[in-house]
Amino acid sequence: MPRLCNSFRAVLHLRTVLICWFVVLLFTHALALSPAISSEYPRWQWPTHQGAQVLRNFDKPAQKWNSGHRGVDLAADDATVRSPAAGKVVFAGKVVDRTVITIEHEDGRRSSFEPVAQPLKVGTAVKAGEKIAEIDPAISHCSQLCIHWGVREGTGKSAEYLNPLLFLGVEDPSVLLPIGEDFAA
Structure with missing residues (x-):
């Protein structure tokens, strides 16, 4: 019986580690795909003169x-x-x-x-x-x-x-x- 409990704990631990690893991968992938500030706001030209007040x-x-x-x-x-x-x-x-x-x-x-x-x-x-x-x-x-x-x-x-x-x-x-x-x- 103790051997079965240890196996069950090992499976639970492995499952927890895999879930955490998957969440970290998802989060890292989402950060890599999120647009940077520079792409969110493209660089435009001044409608009057450069550096207008x-x-x-x-x-x-x-x-x-x-x-x-x-x-x-x-x-x-x-x-x-x-x-x-x-x-x-x-x-x-x-x-x-x-x-x-x-x-x-x-x-x-x-x-x-x-x-x-x-x-x-x-x-x-x-x-x-x-x-x-x-x-x-x-x-x-x-x-x-x-x-x-x-x-x-x-x-x-x-x-x-x-x-x-x-x-x-x-x-x-x-x-x-x-x-x-x-x-x-």
């Missing part, structure tokens, strides 16, 4: 219906607005009192710019860096010549606004740190 930062509201600033305001040296990445014009028209142009990029994300004048027509394919519109001088959005740039991921009610500066490599994504026993990060 950010006049107003992205301020994502706590809830989708709350007020916030769902994009960034970038200073401009001239009135030219350029596509930050390749894509297609999916909207060009009035929203309230200003003209907006929206580019759907190859990865499905959408960039919107306002206030603009002389936007390209809906359906126009654009390359990264290509002129898509001019800043509308008749609307003073900022205290100086500027463009508001918003980036959305997803469509409809599930659309999520993202910080456009992530795509320029200017800012890094937020990382939540573990909280210690004293509730300090």
Whole structure:
């Protein structure tokens, strides 16, 4: 009988070791397949000029219906607005009192710019860096010549606004740190 118990324990131990090894392999494989930050946020071009001053930062509201600033305001040296990445014009028209142009990029994300004048027509394919519109001088959005740039991921009610500066490599994504026993990060 003791011999049977020892065999049973050995089988249980081997089974436990194999399960743990399998879990470690699964976890390691999942980490290897998870996208890196750089692939999650591809590098795009500045829609105004390289290194433009950010006049107003992205301020994502706590809830989708709350007020916030769902994009960034970038200073401009001239009135030219350029596509930050390749894509297609999916909207060009009035929203309230200003003209907006929206580019759907190859990865499905959408960039919107306002206030603009002389936007390209809906359906126009654009390359990264290509002129898509001019800043509308008749609307003073900022205290100086500027463009508001918003980036959305997803469509409809599930659309999520993202910080456009992530795509320029200017800012890094937020990382939540573990909280210690004293509730300090």
